[in-house]
Each structure stands twice: as structure tokens, then as C-alpha cells.
Amino acid sequence: MTDLEIIDLINTSLAEEFELDPAEMAPEANLYEDLGLDSLDTVDMVVVLEGAFHFKIREEESIREIRTLGDIHRFVIGKMRSAEKLSA
Amino acid sequence: MVPNNGLAGRRRGGRRLASWVMTLVGYPLTALWTFLGIALFPVLFLAWKLVTRWPAGRIMRHFIWLYGRGWVALNAPFVRFRREGLEHLRLARPSILVVNHLSFFDTYCMALLPFHDVTFAVRAWPFRISFYGFFMRLAGYLDVENFGWEEVLKAGEQTLAAGGHLLFFPEGHRSRDGRLQRFYSGAFRLAVETGAPVIPLCISGTDTLLPPGQLRLEPATVTLRALPSVDPSTYPGPDGHRELMHRVKGIMAEFTQERIEK
Numbered sequence: 001m002t003d004l005e006i007i008d009l010i011n012t013s014l015a016e017e018f019e020l021d022p023a024e025m026a027p028e029a030n031l032y033e034d035l036g037l038d039s040l041d042t043v044d045m046v047v048v049l050e051g052a053f054h055f056k057i058r059e060e061e062s063i064r065e066i067r068t069l070g071d072i073h074r075f076v077i078g079k080m081r082s083a084e085k086l087s088a
Numbered sequence: 089m090v091p092n093n094g095l096a097g098r099r100r101g102g103r104r105l106a107s108w109v110m111t112l113v114g115y116p117l118t119a120l121w122t123f124l125g126i127a128l129f130p131v132l133f134l135a136w137k138l139v140t141r142w143p144a145g146r147i148m149r150h151f152i153w154l155y156g157r158g159w160v161a162l163n164a165p166f167v168r169f170r171r172e173g174l175e176h177l178r179l180a181r182p183s184i185l186v187v188n189h190l191s192f193f194d195t196y197c198m199a200l201l202p203f204h205d206v207t208f209a210v211r212a213w214p215f216r217i218s219f220y221g222f223f224m225r226l227a228g229y230l231d232v233e234n235f236g237w238e239e240v241l242k243a244g245e246q247t248l249a250a251g252g253h254l255l256f257f258p259e260g261h262r263s264r265d266g267r268l269q270r271f272y273s274g275a276f277r278l279a280v281e282t283g284a285p286v287i288p289l290c291i292s293g294t295d296t297l298l299p300p301g302q303l304r305l306e307p308a309t310v311t312l313r314a315l316p317s318v319d320p321s322t323y324p325g326p327d328g329h330r331e332l333m334h335r336v337k338g339i340m341a342e343f344t345q346e347r348i349e350k
Contacts, residue, residue, distance in 0.1 A: 017330070019270035036260075040237065040273050047327050 007073050013052040027070030110166040110305045117162045125155050145228035156199025166307050171200050173314035182248040183287045184279045189257040191294035200312045205252040244278045264300050268341050276333040285317035290343040
């Protein structure tokens with residue numbers, strides 16, 4: 001998957017599950033202040049991303065640092081690239 | 089030229105007059121009722137405690153319910169209050185009630201419920217209102233913005249174990265157009281983790297009583313309708329609570345859409 005495809009899948013999955021307005025889904029959008037998610041939503045978001053990308057991320061410490069949609073994009077792209085390197 | 093223009097105009101005029109009378113009478117009566125409640129609270133609280141021996145939280149929830157009943161009675165000359173689907177509530181075991189949100193007065197209308205032991209789970213700002221915040225804390229209401237999940241879960245379990253009900257506004261905010269907004273998942277996660285059934289409640293008419301962005305009250309018919317409960321045990325798995333949430337929202341959307349189309 002290219003970076004753009006990954007970003008598109010993230011945005012589509014989150015918009016569908018959390019009924020977000022795609023027009024508001026800019027990379028700099030803060031998950032809490034701009035997109036209106038709460039702390040439980042971010043826990044659910046992990047489940048949604050695991051389902052969409054077929055990996056486990058709920059135990060990872062760095063996920064706690066995520067604040068914006070762009071942080072999610074970078075986190076998932078990094079995770080996908082690491083998995084590709086391991087399987088190469 | 090519209091033939092019934094004169095009649096329609098008189099109706100509009102009559103409605104506007106009723107609206108002003110209601111506003112000029114309704115707010116002072118509500119304020120008076122509130123101040124009376126606050127003034128009598130210490131004596132009544134002690135009397136209730138001596139007679140019933142209930143815990144302080146339950147007494148406070150009973151008072152809030154009675155306060156709401158009083159508000160309903162004071163507004164009855166201008167507002168027609170209707171209750172539907174009460175059979176889904178009368179025999180209900182301790183449940184998680186979820187209700188759509190249209191107006192500030194929705195909380196008052198929860199006095200239409202046939203039981204008083206209801207713990208509200210609400211956002212942080214109402215706890216900052218003078219007097220209201222004190223009474224809400226005494227009633228054991230849950231501040232879902234400042235409580236951590238473990239705290240909400242523990243308090244929720246205790247409420248249900250004591251035979252009470254929990255009430256959530258899963259939209260978190262008032263709807264501006266009557267349509268359901270996105271739901272937050274806390275109520276449904278709590279249902280899955282405690283096994284308590286979810287009872288959807290649909291309220292309508294409070295947005296006519298107090299339209300968004302307006303202070304003037306309007307005559308209205310307010311309906312609180314209870315729908316059949318939904319069993320959370322049929323929604324297992326890590327995202328079961330979200331499936332339950334989508335299911336309940338779908339059921340409630342049918343009613344709210346039906347009401348908008350009317």
C-alpha cells in the first residue's frame with residue numbers, strides 16, 4: 001500500500017465508524033478539540049485500525065502520544081513499513 | 089391571495105400571545121419553584137432521612153424527580169406532556185436509559201419517568217452551575233468528562249446493584265435540527281460490561297418549547313416515548329459495545345425521523 005492509500009483507508013474507516021465529516025479530517029485536526037472524540041473513542045479507534053490493517057497496536061506505548069489525525073497517519077504508515085521490512 | 093389569510097394570521101397572533109404569556113409566567117414560576125426547593129431542602133432532607141432511612145444520594149435523586157414533577161405541573165397549562173411505551177419501563181430491572189437531546193428542558197422532562205432512582209451521567213459544565221452542581225454531586229451524578237473510565241464503571245455498577253437506573257444523553261450535545269447526532273460509546277460500553285439492558289428513550293417537543301438560540305418559550309406537546317430494551321449480551325467481542333450503540337441509534341433514529349417527517 002502506498003502512503004496515500006494508507007491515509008485514505010484510515011480516514012474512511014474512522015469517518016464511517018465515528019460519523020466524522022470528511023471535510024474536517026485534515027492532518028492537523030486534533031482528535032479531541034476538532035473532531036470531538038473522547039477518551040473512550042480513542043480506545044475504540046485502536047480496535048477500528050486493527051480491524052482495517054490486520055495488526056495489533058493496543059499494547060504499543062507510542063499510541064498514547066497520538067493527538068492529531070496526522071499523528072495517526074504517521075503511526076500507521078510507520079507500523080506498515082516496519083512490518084514490510086520484517087517480512088522482506 | 090390566500091383565502092384563509094385572516095384566520096391564519098389570527099392563529100399566529102394567538103400563538104405569539106400565548107408564547108409571551110408563557111415566557112413571562114413560566115420563567116418566574118420555575119425560578120420561584122427552584123428557590124422554594126433550595127430553601128426547604130435542609131428540612132425536607134432531614135425529614136426524608138428520618139422517615140425513609142434511604143442513603144443521601146437516593147433522597148437527592150428523589151427530590152430532583154419531585155422538583156421535575158413540580159416543573160411539569162407548573163407548565164401543564166401551556167405544554168401538553170405525553171408518555172408512551174411505559175410498559176417497557178414499569179417492570180424494567182436496573183437499566184441504562186439513553187435519550188436523545190433537544191433542549192435544556194430535557195432533563196426536567198425526565199420527571200415523566202415512572203421511577204425516581206435515576207443517576208444522570210452528564211458532561212462537566214452542569215456541575216459548575218451554582219446550587220445545581222451541589223445537588224448533582226449529592227445525588228451521585230456521574231461527571232463523564234472528568235471521571236476516568238474505571239471510576240464511571242465502578243459508580244455505574246454500584247448504582248445498578250442498588251436497584252437504580254443510569255441515564256445518558258449519548259449525543260453529548262443538543263441537536264439543532266432534531267436529527268440524532270453521532271453517539272458517544274460510554275453508555276453502551278457500560279451496558280456490555282455490566283450486562284444491564286439498554287432502554288432507548290425518545291423525547292420530542294422540547295425543541296418547540298424552547299427553540300435553539302431562543303429564550304422565548306412556545307406552547308408545545310412534549311412526548312417521552314420508551315422503546316423495548318436491548319440486551320447487551322448479544323453483542324460480544326471487543327467492538328460489541330459499538331455494534332450495540334449502532335443498533336440502538338438505528339432504533340431511535342426511526343422514531344426521531346418519523347417525528348421530523350410529521
